Amino acid sequence: MSTVRAPAIELRGVERTYRAGLPEAVPALRDIDWSIAPGEFVSVEGPSGCGKTTLLNLLGLLDAPTAGEVRWDGTPVGNRSDRERARLRLEGVGFIFQRFYLLPTLTALENVELPMRALRVPRAERTRRAGELLTEVGLHGKERAFPHQLSGGEEQRVAVARALANRPGLLLADEPTGELDSGNAGAILALLEKVRQDREATLVLVTHNPEVAGRARRHVTMRDGRIALDVRGA
Amino acid sequence: MMRFGFGSSLRHLRIQQVLAVAAVATAVALPVILVSVGGGVSAHELTSLENAGYQLVVSASGEHGITSAHNLSAQILGLGSVTAASPVLSVAVDSFLATGGPSPVLAEGVIPDQFTPTLGPAESGLFPNPLPLGDPTDLVHFANGTYAGRASNDVLVSSPLAQADGIATGASLWLGPTANRSQAVEYNVTGTFGVPLTALGPTGAFAIVLPLSNLQVMSGLAVGTNATAHDAADTIEISVTGTAASDPATLDRVRNEVQRLVPFYFVGSLDTEAQQLQSASGVLTGFYLALSSVALTVGLLFLALVLVRRVESDRRSIGIRRALGLPRRWIAREIVGDGLTLAVLGAVFGVGGGYAIVEVLAAWGSGDVRLAAQWAIFDPGTLLAIVVGIAALSLLASAVATRAALRVDITEALR
Structure with a gap:
């Protein structure tokens, strides 16, 4: 299994409005025109409620825009059916969440295997590969541990390994260090940078923390559902 | 199974699982017991009818309701195609040995040479032939x-x-009509007879057979006493020739002839009784199934509620799976798999529980309940059909939960 090539991502006139249960439509994203080149490391900052997570959800096809288009390599994918977007996520996107979101009834190894099972990777192959990924994130020997037996830092490492399971070209991390102490946070960020470089994957990292954002090569700042600032730098 | 569980504690999950399995098991045990016992009793009665050595039976309302039993029997015997007409009187009497107190026994009064031909193939081997009861016609004493x-x-x-x-x-x-020895008369034991194992209740097992006239006199059901009934019997069992027995039209003709002789009594045909029994059995089976389907519906509703409740408490877990890109059919398959597992477990426990209950009743029940339980028939095909039916119905229960699971909004679930 080779790494899926990172797609060039474009957002054209993207808007996302929430209505359900609310008296009036609430715009979460407004008229976003934006693109990410393959292999970029982008941080997305901004105050709470500015639309960072919504943007990440649209990039990762977890959600569909109310208006506009999300394109991967020039192909509109944002408004495809649930089934098609699920397939694209499974094959091309790795998610890392703030609260890890491991399945508590599965072991660390089984959590990492899960996306590969969905792609029907043979059992021996996926077990071997999940073991290698856990070793790569520093969890050799913890394969049989359940999430509640792991520390927060270890859980997030498992989540990183799971995100890498199908060798995605796009890694999306939503406050990946938000629930970790500084030591673990640094280690996770270093790990993310390493795997991004090793795999030439695109990494979009949403954070409140300027220090975390500072590790990225490109910095996006959002306000009120719009991209207020987009800076490339070292 | 049960790989969800993000939002609910393991203990809650287990309690829900146990309750769901218990609900289905209870719902399954009911039809297992009803159908097996009901079917067994019907089958036993049918077998008894089919194995009887007589084809027609004269009966009257109330106990000992037939009078002039000897004469009627002789008249019926005079009809064409009739080979035996056996009046039978059943009375509980007391027996005494040379010393000791009374023992209650069930006495059957019969005319020996008429009784023997009315015995079916299963019973005839249990009695000595001819019956060693003195006068075979019972007309000397009568x-x-x-x-x-x-x-x-x-x-x-x-x-x-x-x-x-x-x-x-x-x-x-x-032998005497009461527990008072002074009223008892000395009898000579001329032999023994066997009792079918299935009738080994106290009344069936402790029985005696004696000439009809002797029992009539002993129990006050004879001419010349103050009793209101004379030459009494409970039934007259009638055997016909083999040709008549196998021809419904001839049998019906004989039945009508007998009916003309005894216009105030009921003359039944065992064939008719068998048909009526089968018909009644069919109605009862339908009733059992209707009752069972109510129980099953309740069980499956409970299962559906448990599954929907699980989906509600596992929204995040479902959201994670869907966020990772796992296909909807995976989630559906897991819920259906859970539903099936719970339903089949419940069905297996229900079948086993139903079987165990019937066995316990057969071993330690009392009276008719015990007897009915002993006659229960466990048809593997029916039991398998119940399990398969439950499994199929569980798909309906799972469908409700699956629909709820597939409507989980990923972004909301992960919020």
């Missing part, structure tokens, strides 16, 4: 209603009674 002739005072005792009381052939046994 003497056309005077009861003035010599009574044989012979009696046959059942093997269990003989064994329990140590009664040997040739011994004396005193």
Whole structure:
């Protein structure tokens, strides 16, 4: 299994409005025109409620825009059916969440295997590969541990390994260090940078923390559902 | 199974699982018990009817309701195609050995040479043939209603009674209508007869057979006493020739002839009884199934509620799976798999529980309940059909939960 090539991502006139249960439509994203080149490391900052997570959800096809288009390599994918977007996520996107979101009834190894099972990777192959990924994130020997037996830092490492399971070209991390102490946070960020470089994957990292954002090569700042600032730098 | 569980504690999950399995098991046990016992009783009755050595039976309302039993029997015997007409009187009497207190026994009064031909293939081997009860026609003692002739005072005792009381052939046994020995008359035990294992209740096992006239006199059901009934019997069992027995039209003709002789009594055909029994059995089975389907519906509703409740508490877990890109059919398959597992477990426990309950009743129940439980029939095909049916119905229960799971909004679930 080779790494899926990172797609060039474009957002054209993207808007996302929430209505359900609310008296009036609430715009979460407004008229976003934006693109990410393959292999970029982008941080997305901004105050709470500015639309960072919504943007990440649209990039990762977890959600569909109310208006506009999300394109991967020039192909509109944002408004495809649930089934098609699920397939694209499974094959091309790795998610890392703030609260890890491991399945508590599965072991660390089984959590990492899960996306590969969905792609029907043979059992021996996926077990071997999940073991290698856990070793790569520093969890050799913890394969049989359940999430509640792991520390927060270890859980997030498992989540990183799971995100890498199908060798995605796009890694999306939503406050990946938000629930970790500084030591673990640094280690996770270093790990993310390493795997991004090793795999030439695109990494979009949403954070409140300027220090975390500072590790990225490109910095996006959002306000009120719009991209207020987009800076490339070292 | 049960790989969800993000939002609920393991203990809650287990309690829900156990309750769901228990609900389905209870719902399954009911039809298992009803159908197996009901079917068994019907089958037993049908077998009894099919194995009877007689084809027609005269009966009257109330106990000992047939009068002039000897004469009626002789008249019926005179009809064409009739080979035996056996009046039978059943009365509970008391028996005494040379020493000791009374033992209640069930006495059957019969005319020996008429009784033997009405025995079916299963019963005939249990009785000595001819019956060693003195006068085979019972007409010497009966003497056309005077009861003035010599009574044989012979009696046959059942093997269990003989064994329990140590009664040997040739011994004396005193029989009387009450527990007062002074009213008892000495009888000569001329032999024993077997009792079918399935009838080994106290009343069926401790039985005696004696000439009809003797029992009529002993129990006050004879001419010349103050009793309101004379020459009484409970039924007259009628055997016909083999040709008549196998031809419904001839049998019906004989039945009508008998009915003309006894216009105030009911003349039933065992064939008709068998058909009525089968029909009643069919109605009962339908009733059992209707009752069972109510129980099953309740069980499956509970299962559906448990599954939907699980989906509600596992929204985040479902959201994670869907966020990772796992296909919807995976989630559906897991819920259906859970539903199936719970339903099949419940069905298996229900079948096992139903079987165990019937076995316990058969071993330790009392009276008719015990007897009915002993006759229960467990048809593997029916039991398998119940399990398969439950599994199929569980798909409906799972469908409700699956629909709820597939409507989980990923972004909301992960918020």
